[in-house]
Amino acid sequence: MGLESNLKEGSLVTARLEDLVNWARRNSTWPLLFGLACCAMEMIAAGTARHDIARYGSELFRATPRQADLIIVSGRVSNKMAPVIRRLHDQMLEPKWVIAMGICASAGGPFNNYAIVQGVDKIIPVDVYVPGCPPRPEALLYGMELLRQKQSGEHFSKYVFTPEQPGAPAEAEQAMAGLVPRIG
Amino acid sequence: MPLLNVSPVDRLYETLPNLDDINIPARAPQPDGATEDTQTIAAAFGDRILAAGLQRDLPFVHVAPADLRDLVTWLRDGELAYTTLIDITSVDLSELPDPDPDVRFQTIYLLRSLARHKALFIVCPLPGGEDAEAPSLARQFPGAIWPEREVMDLMGIRFADHPDPRRILMPTAWPNHPLRKDVPLGGEDVPFSLTWDHPEFDALGDQILDPESLPPDLPPGMNRQNMILNMGPHHPSTHGVLRLVVELDGERVVNVDPDLGYLHSGFEKTGEHRRYKDFVYYTDRMDYLSAMNNNLGYVLAVEGMLDLEIPARAQAIRVIMSEMQRIASHLFWLSTHVLDISGNGMSLLMYATRERERILDLFEMVCGARLTTSYIRIGGVWKDLPEAFLGALSEFCDLFPGRIDEYRDLVKDSPIWRTRLEGIGMVSREDALAMGLTGPMLRGSGVDWDLRRDQPYSGYEQYEFDVPTSNRGDGFGRYEIRMEEMRQSIRIIRQALDRLPDGPYRSDDRKVNPPPRTELDVSMESLIHHFKLFTEGFKVPPGMYYHGIEASKGELGFFIYSDGSGKPYRLHVRGPSFNNLYAISGMSRGLMLSDIITNIGSIDIVLGEVDR
Numbered sequence: 001m002g003l004e005s006n007l008k009e010g011s012l013v014t015a016r017l018e019d020l021v022n023w024a025r026r027n028s029t030w031p032l033l034f035g036l037a038c039c040a041m042e043m044i045a046a047g048t049a050r051h052d053i054a055r056y057g058s059e060l061f062r063a064t065p066r067q068a069d070l071i072i073v074s075g076r077v078s079n080k081m082a083p084v085i086r087r088l089h090d091q092m093l094e095p096k097w098v099i100a101m102g103i104c105a106s107a108g109g110p111f112n113n114y115a116i117v118q119g120v121d122k123i124i125p126v127d128v129y130v131p132g133c134p135p136r137p138e139a140l141l142y143g144m145e146l147l148r149q150k151q152s153g154e155h156f157s158k159y160v161f162t163p164e165q166p167g168a169p170a171e172a173e174q175a176m177a178g179l180v181p182r183i184g
Numbered sequence: 185m186p187l188l189n190v191s192p193v194d195r196l197y198e199t200l201p202n203l204d205d206i207n208i209p210a211r212a213p214q215p216d217g218a219t220e221d222t223q224t225i226a227a228a229f230g231d232r233i234l235a236a237g238l239q240r241d242l243p244f245v246h247v248a249p250a251d252l253r254d255l256v257t258w259l260r261d262g263e264l265a266y267t268t269l270i271d272i273t274s275v276d277l278s279e280l281p282d283p284d285p286d287v288r289f290q291t292i293y294l295l296r297s298l299a300r301h302k303a304l305f306i307v308c309p310l311p312g313g314e315d316a317e318a319p320s321l322a323r324q325f326p327g328a329i330w331p332e333r334e335v336m337d338l339m340g341i342r343f344a345d346h347p348d349p350r351r352i353l354m355p356t357a358w359p360n361h362p363l364r365k366d367v368p369l370g371g372e373d374v375p376f377s378l379t380w381d382h383p384e385f386d387a388l389g390d391q392i393l394d395p396e397s398l399p400p401d402l403p404p405g406m407n408r409q410n411m412i413l414n415m416g417p418h419h420p421s422t423h424g425v426l427r428l429v430v431e432l433d434g435e436r437v438v439n440v441d442p443d444l445g446y447l448h449s450g451f452e453k454t455g456e457h458r459r460y461k462d463f464v465y466y467t468d469r470m471d472y473l474s475a476m477n478n479n480l481g482y483v484l485a486v487e488g489m490l491d492l493e494i495p496a497r498a499q500a501i502r503v504i505m506s507e508m509q510r511i512a513s514h515l516f517w518l519s520t521h522v523l524d525i526s527g528n529g530m531s532l533l534m535y536a537t538r539e540r541e542r543i544l545d546l547f548e549m550v551c552g553a554r555l556t557t558s559y560i561r562i563g564g565v566w567k568d569l570p571e572a573f574l575g576a577l578s579e580f581c582d583l584f585p586g587r588i589d590e591y592r593d594l595v596k597d598s599p600i601w602r603t604r605l606e607g608i609g610m611v612s613r614e615d616a617l618a619m620g621l622t623g624p625m626l627r628g629s630g631v632d633w634d635l636r637r638d639q640p641y642s643g644y645e646q647y648e649f650d651v652p653t654s655n656r657g658d659g660f661g662r663y664e665i666r667m668e669e670m671r672q673s674i675r676i677i678r679q680a681l682d683r684l685p686d687g688p689y690r691s692d693d694r695k696v697n698p699p700p701r702t703e704l705d706v707s708m709e710s711l712i713h714h715f716k717l718f719t720e721g722f723k724v725p726p727g728m729y730y731h732g733i734e735a736s737k738g739e740l741g742f743f744i745y746s747d748g749s750g751k752p753y754r755l756h757v758r759g760p761s762f763n764n765l766y767a768i769s770g771m772s773r774g775l776m777l778s779d780i781i782t783n784i785g786s787i788d789i790v791l792g793e794v795d796r
Binding site for chain 2 (some may be wrong): 033034035036037038040042043044047048049050063075076078079080081088092108110111112113114115116124133134136
C-alpha cells in the first residue's frame with residue numbers, strides 16, 4: 001500500500017532534500033490554537049470528527065506560538081487585538097504561514113468602522129485568503145490544500161537572512177558567515 | 185384585467201402609522217398615560233418626577249440626576265420590589281431637533297421586578313453639556329459597575345463616585361468616545377485599485393495602535409507583593425479573546441480583573457448607520473453560537489416599534505429555530521466545558537459536535553447557512569420550511585434525548601467532574617440578583633425566572649415546558665440546569681411541530697416585506713413598494729423601545745431610540761454574557777487558579793457578545 005511495501009530490504013530512495021523537507025512540512029503543519037470570532041467556530045468544526053482535519057496532519061493545535069507552523073486568523077481583528085496578533089506571529093519560528101480565514105480577516109468584511117482593522121494583512125503577511133462569512137469547514141480545508149501546494153514549491157533560500165535585512169536574527173547572520181543555508 | 189396567473193391585489197397596504205406629518209428627525213415623545221406603578225412612584229415622589237407614563241407599552245419615569253439614587257433605592261427596597269438592574273445605556277441627543285446645549289446626554293436604566301413580573305425604565309437627562317456627569321448606582325447594584333464603565337468608555341459620560349472609572353472596551357490610549365454623534369463611524373474607503381505601491385497605502389494602517397501605547401497597568405486594588413499573572417487574550421481556555429489579570433497568593437486567587445474589548449467590533453455604532461432591515465445580518469455575528477436567538481431578539485424589538493402582526497406560522501417557526509439554537513449553543517458549551525476541566529473531554533467534544541452538526545445541517549436546509557443564519561427577518565422568516573425539514577427534525581427529536589443521557593453518563597459520576605464543579609464558583613441568590621445575572625447563571629442560584637414563561641413573546645405561552653432551577657449556586661447546579669434545558673427545548677420543539685399552523689410565513693405588510701416577484705409584473709403599487717423598500721428601507725415611528733428575550737445565555741435585549749427615520753438613532757445591545765461575566769471576580773476569589781477556567785466555562789461566555 002504505502003511506500004514501504006514496494007521497497008526491498010535495505011533499499012535506497014533518492015530525492016532532493018528540499019522536496020523531502022517540504023513533503024514533511026506540508027503533511028504536518030501544526031496550527032496555532034487561536035480563535036477570534038465566528039470563523040473560529042468553523043475552525044473547531046473542521047477539527048472535529050465530520051471534517052477531520054487530522055487527515056491532513058493538522059489536527060495538533062498548539063497553544064504556544066513557538067510550537068506552531070501556521071496561524072489561522074479566524075475572525076475580525078480589532079485595534080486592541082492587532083498588536084497581540086502581531087506579537088504572536090513574531091513569536092512563531094520560521095518557517096511559518098498565515099491563513100486569513102473569512103472576509104473580516106481578509107478585508108474587514110461588514111465591519112468597516114473605527115474598531116476593526118481592515119484586513120489582517122496590514123499587520124502580518126498572509127499566504128492564503130479563504131473567502132466566506134464564515135467559510136465552511138470544507139472551505140478552510142481547501143484553503144489548507146492551497147497552502148500545501150504553496151509549501152511544496154518552497155526553496156531553502158527563502159529562509160536565508162541577509163545581514164542587511166532589518167531585524168534579521170543573529171543566528172541567521174552566523175549561518176550566513178559560514179555559508180550554510182538555514183533550513184529552520 | 186388580470187395578467188399572468190396572479191390575482192389582482194386589492195388590499196390596502198397602509199397598515200403602518202403614517203409618518204408624513206412628522207418632521208423627521210423627531211425626538212422621542214414624552215410618556216403619557218399611566219400604570220399602577222408609575223402612579224405609585226409619582227405619588228411618592230411628587231414634583232421630583234419630571235414625567236411618568238407609558239411609551240408604547242413600556243413604563244417610563246423621567247427623573248433628575250440628583251434624585252436618581254433616592255428613587256432607585258426606594259424602588260429596590262420598597263413594596264414595588266424592583267430588585268434587579270438589567271441594563272444601563274445612554275443616548276447622545278445632540279443631533280435631534282431643538283437640541284438643548286445644556287442637556288446633551290441622557291442615561292436610561294432598566295429595572296425588573298422578578299417577583300411581580302414588571303419592568304420599569306428610568307430616563308435621566310444629564311445637565312452639563314459635553315462634560316455631563318451622572319450619579320453612579322454601584323452602591324445600590326454592583327451589576328451597574330460594568331454597564332456604567334461601558335457608557336463612560338463609549339459615550340464619555342462621567343459617573344460620580346464610581347469605584348473603578350477605567351475604560352472597559354476601547355484601548356486605554358483611544359482618542360475619543362466612539363458612540364458620540366460627532367465622532368464619525370470610521371473605517372476605510374478602500375478603492376479596489378489600491379496596490380502596495382500606492383502612496384495612500386501607508387496611511388491605511390494608521391488606525392492600528394502600536395503595542396507601546398498599551399501599557400499593562402496594574403488594575404486597582406491589586407498588590408504587587410503577590411504574584412500578578414496575565415491570562416489571555418490568547419489562551420486556550422478563555423473561550424475567545426478574554427484577558428484576565430489574576431492576583432495570586434501561591435496558587436490561591438486573591439483577585440481577578442477581566443480586560444475586555446479585544447473583539448470590540450462597533451456593532452452599536454454600525455447599527456446607527458444601517459437601515460433597520462440590514463442590521464439583522466449583523467446580529468448573527470454577535471453571539472455567533474446562537475445566531476437565531478440574536479435575530480429573534482432584534483426583529484422583535486423592531487416589530488414592537490412598528491406594531492407589526494406576525495403570522496402564527498412564522499411565530500411557531502421562530503420558536504422551533506430558537507430552541508434548536510439553544511440546544512446547539514448548550515452542546516458547544518458542554519463540549520468545551522468538559523474539554524477544559526475533565527480528562528475525557530476530547531471524546532465528549534467529538535460526540536457533542538456530532539449532534540451539533542446535525543442541527544447545523546437542519547439550519548442549512550432552511551436558510552443555506554450553518555452559523556450566520558439571518559433566517560428570522562423583520563415581519564416573519566426568510567422562506568418557508570422546506571418539505572424534508574419537518575421529517576428530519578422529528579427524527580432528530582427522537583434521537584437526541586438518548587444522546588443527552590449518553591453525555592450525562594460520560595461525565596456525571598466522574599470523580600474529576602464532581603470535584604471540580606461541586607462547591608466551585610458559588611453565586612448566592614442575593615448576589616445573582618444584585619449583579620443583574622440572567623439565564624442559567626440566575627436559575628443556578630435558585631431564582632425561578634425565565635422570560636419565555638414570565639414575559640412570553642413569539643407565542644411561547646402556548647407551549648408547556650418546565651424551567652429548571654437549582655439551589656446549589658455552584659458549577660454543578662448550572663451544569664444540571666443546562667442539561668435539563670436541552671430536554672425542555674426538545675419538548676417545546678415537539679409541541680411546535682405537532683401544531684405547526686398553516687398560512688403565510690411572513691407578514692404581507694408591503695411597507696416592511698417586499699412583495700413576491702410575480703406581483704411586480706402586474707402591480708405598479710407593488711413595484712413602488714419594492715423600490716422604496718430596497719432603496720430607503722422603511723421608517724419607524726419616533727420613540728424608545730426595548731425588547732428582551734431569553735437567549736441561551738440569558739436575557740438578550742435590544743434598545744432602540746428611533747428619530748422617525750429609516751435608521752436607528754441609537755441602538756444598544758444588552759448582551760447576557762457581558763453582565764454574567766462580571767460575576768467571575770466574586771466567583772473565583774479564594775479558589776485555586778485552575779478554578780478560574782472552570783468558572784469561565786460555567787458562565788458560558790461568547791466574546792463576540794461581551795465586547796460587541
